[in-house]
Amino acid sequence: MKKLTLPDFFTIELSYHIRLSSIPFPPVLIGRSVAGSLIAQTYLSSHPASGLLLISPPTNTQSLSVSLPSDLKDFDYEPRFPLLILDHTSAKEKQEKENRLVRDWQVELISLENLDGQEAFRAIEGWLDESGF
Secondary structure: OOOOOHHHHHHHHHHHHHHHHOOOOOOEEEEEHHHHHHHHHHHHOOOOOOEEEEEOOOOOHHHOOOOOOOOOOOOOOOOOOOEEEEEEHHHHHHHHHHOHHHHHOOOEEEEEOOOOOHHHHHHHHHHHHHOOO
């Protein structure tokens, strides 16, 4: 039996709640910070999605400054859906340099000074509208 990692456990929990919601289409996932981004991306490794919004995600699993009970391999899913990475202005260059999604795919990267204010809300709302959600 495969030993579950912490993101695997939360992915199973997320999958359960998505199934219970009975939506007729794959969800738009929103992951915020390290934990939310890890759970969303682990979910995408084995489940469909209509879109993905990552707010202040790590650039890759090796860049994590948190201690996890087991090593994580980098995510290798191929996004075939709209994807937005929203991060602080100070992190834009690092995202462009180290995040394979930004480098390899036509994802939108928006950088803002404040990820908690109205400007961030308007950016997310605009991206959702432009993406047809």
